[in-house]
Amino acid sequence: MFDISLRNAGLAYGDNQIFRNLNLTLEGGRWTCLLGGSGVGKTTLLRMIAGLTSGRSIRTQGEVVCGDGLPLQGRIAWMSQEDSLLPWADVMDNVTVGHRLRSRSWFRKKKLDTEVKEQALTVLEQVGIVDKACELPQNLSGGQRQRVALARTLMEDRPVVLMDEPFAAVDAITRLDLQDLSCQLLTDRTVLLITHDPLEALRLGHHVYHLRGKPAELTDAIIPPGQTPRSLDNEKLMMLQGKLLDRLRHSEHDEGSRVHKGDIQ
């Protein structure tokens, strides 16, 4: 599995420099977690890697390169904070939306290819909501919706997965379940997970970075010990969580005094 390197990356919205000269390597087949307070630029960084930062007032520097020399485009799956399910499409259609978006046919085919449909049923089975295949998203709970989003991500079957606080909107217990599930289903993929929850980062990440300051900078990687998903009774983990929480609080307070309030979303 190839590494992904971000070299001398910089991005500004107009005069608002979010980060500059940022270097980060995502190790192939591993999970990298990125922590940071609100408004520090986590989403922006993720969008830059995904190639979603184009706009008149957005200036970018630096480059994203893959270890195998091929472009990253077309090899990522994207999972954002809101589940982005299409409200008019049932679960099955939401999970297979990628296939239909890439199809060249002018009109909606009445039936999905059996191959695609079987694959979709398999991933729905894996995330445990195969019985909801015909439901509309509005009839699902927050946790179930995230499971559909996860199924959609799996369906894309890409080597790289970029996730932006995917479990931020669900309750603590559901969040732990979803973490375990994602960890199990996305092993061997290169994952960049953004979160503001230190515990999440420490449970799932092979490397944990903290983005802070303005312009934002990355701290050195923390490499938590043991296999992922790490269990909660791991003492070392709890200690690290305490440290990280302290650090997050301090950096937020520092920013609070330096940065204009309106800058923080």
Add this chain to the structure above:
Amino acid sequence: MKDSLKPLLVFVGLLLFWQGVVAIFDVPSYIVPDPMSVFDRMVRDAPLLWEYTLVTLAEMVMGLVLGVVFGVLMALVLVYFTGLRPWLLPLLLITQAIPVFALAPVLMLWFGYGMASKVIMTVLIIFFPVATCCYDGLRHTHQGWLDLAHTMGAKPWAMLRMIRWPGALPALASGLRVAVVVAPIGAVVGEWVGSSAGLGYLMLQANARLWVDLMFAALTVLAFCSVGLYYLTDYLLRRLIPWQSKTAH
């Protein structure tokens, strides 16, 4: 109370109010007739009213259909041919800045006294709310869906058909609701300026002969048509776009 009963209650209330005003202020019947005599007239002239209602309804519905088609096409052009936008927007505004009332006589001249000129009047009125609402809806597709589609490598046509178009439907629906309400204006004004059939024509004739009860009868029927058309559209839109009321986007 059931929501479907409320419009009916409003109708009954209006009738009572009308009757009350006529009774209390002793308004002479050549100024405002009382509801009963209007109803009488309606029954007596039912065949005529029916015939003219069909004419006006046909004008309204045809105008609506064409106006929606043109409005949606305009919105698509505005969204996808960005180069044309600066040229088309002023044109769109000009069609609204000129009052249709001023245009009506010219339209009669060009398209004759038949239905065509009324349909065109209606199209002119409806076109704008439909085009702007649809354009707005297409422009403000939920960013999350666009990001997702981009990373999935969506084809532009598939993107329109599967994401942007359905995403714009709730906005288009509000344009349609406005369009349905203003559609009668186009048809009736057209009939006033020159026609030989329709509820507007009937009103004009009745007015000229001081048949105030017939004039009110035609007005009542027109009101019923408009309200009926609105509720029908609203019902259809709710059925066809069931997600609009439940999602925040």
